[in-house]
Amino acid sequence: MPASSKPSLPPFDPTDPLGLDDLLEPEDLAVRDTVRGWAADRVLPHVAEWYEQGELPTVRELARELGALGALGMSLSGYGCAGASAVQYGLACLELEAADSGIRSLVSVQGSLAMYAIHRFGSEEQKQTWLPRMAAGEVIGCFGLTEPDHGSDPASMRTHAKRDGGDWVLCGRKMWITNGSVAGVAVVWAQTEDGVRGFVVPAGTPGFSAPEIKRKGSLRASVTSELVLDDVRLPADAVLPEVTGLRGPLSCLSHARYGIVWGAMGAARSCFEAALDYARTREQFGRPIGGFQLTQAKLADMAVELHKGILLAHHLGRRMDAGRLRPEQVSFGKLNNVREAIEICRTARTILGANGISFEYPVMRHAANLESVLTYEGTVEMHQLVLGKALTGLDAFR
Incomplete structure (x- = not known):
């Protein structure tokens, strides 16, 4: 091929030196640019102040906006979820954490932990009750697994649930729970006589509380809480029916x-x-x-x-x-x-x-x-x- 007919090389882009954008489809780029624009408008002007103050004062408002973007449970299908690809979800996470890890944590815990647990292991009634509102950001969720004395070894968790007639009664503590004190629903994992089970616990259930953890040196623009379960009585259908064990x-x-x-x-x-x-x-x-x-x-x-x-x-x-x-x-x-x-x-x-x-x-x-x-x-x-x-x-x- 004559030298004059060779295609010209694209210019070197310091922001994309490997040309990785070539791997993305137009839909992927649209998701990335939408989330990047939202973060630039709604997070970056304020996040340094939030971080310095150690709070996320607009968390509920941000959750509703993220729901409107389709960023909550975005890789899940049905029930108001966006049904996006894993790559698109990953691009959204990248853009959110480029703003602040706390914002990405809000989305991750909502979609990849609380919503994912209900979507994959919940009953149809649980899915219909919670997922559409969580996808819209109307209800914030949290995920209770880590405990004060058991993090890397969840099999040794002390939180337990016992049957009492037709009900379950939960007792225990969970620690370092993102979204805990602003959550409308918690997915809590507990030991039972049948093994580890997951429970859907609405906030406001008697015996359930979520005091916020303060004085953090990291993730300061994020809500982090303890979950306290003191004889929390739940109906039989609060358990996630489709999984037992870790x-x-x-x-x-x-x-x-x-x-x-x-x-x-x-x-x-x-x-x-x-x-x-x-x-x-x-x-x-x-x-x-x-x-x-x-x-x-x-x-x-x-x-x-x-x-x-x-x-x-x-x-x-x-x-x-x-x-x-x-x-x-x-x-x-x-x-x-x-x-x-x-x-x-x-x-x-x-x-x-x-x-x-x-x-x-x-x-x-x-x-x-x-x-x-x-x-x-x-x-x-x-x-x-x-x-x-x-x-x-x-x-x-x-």
Whole structure:
């Protein structure tokens, strides 16, 4: 082919150095751009103040707006849910966490934990009662699994439910529950004589309370609570009928972890873009610091890990859409992407110098948030052991 007839290469895009947008369909791009625009308008102007104050004062309003966008339970089908692809859901998570991890957590807990549990394991009556209102953001949900003394070892949970005539009576405590004190419904997992079961607990049920946890150093623009269950009496049909055992909550966690694989890259992207812009404009020794070799080496390494992580997330999303995504592969993604996201944030902080700790920039906020993301829904060690067992065939958990 003559040189003159060769197609011209597209220009290099610093925001998409691998050309990953070529992997996306027009519908995918539309979802991404819609969520990005909403976050830019409704979250970014306020989130530094929310974070500094340690509150999310408009959480119910934001939930209704996210419902109108179709972002709540968006990968579920029917009952008012959007029925979006796994890749589209992942793109939404990335854009939400680029604004703040707390906003992505609100959506993840609502859709991938509380709604997913009811959608997959609930009765038709439970689905009809709760899912349409949760999809619209009219009802916020939470998911009670972690306890004060049992996080990585949910099989040892102390919360229990006993039959009393035709009712169930729940007793116990759950800890570090996103959305807890603003939730209209909680999906609570408890030990029973038949094994671990899930229960749909409406807020306001006598004996149920959700005091908010304060004085957090991370995820400050997010509602985090304890769930207290003191002889909570529920009717027989409050139990999720389609699952018994830890398979239920663990499958929900796997779905939520998938969103984290994408979301962590959103936080990393925000920090990378802040560092790149700063490096182009901040002058030292008579020129922008982006012109120095050490700064360019940092930016290059950050870009490589950021876009490798997005590519990994995209690959896992395609596998999920094809029904071929294994829990071990989700652990692979969560372990890698959160770990690399934290390193990107820390490196961005060094480029910004003292300004990196200011809330005028997003870097320190994202770095602190990711310290929570690193350990919730599976610590580094747990995901390493999941992969270790898959690689060797040997169980090192006990």
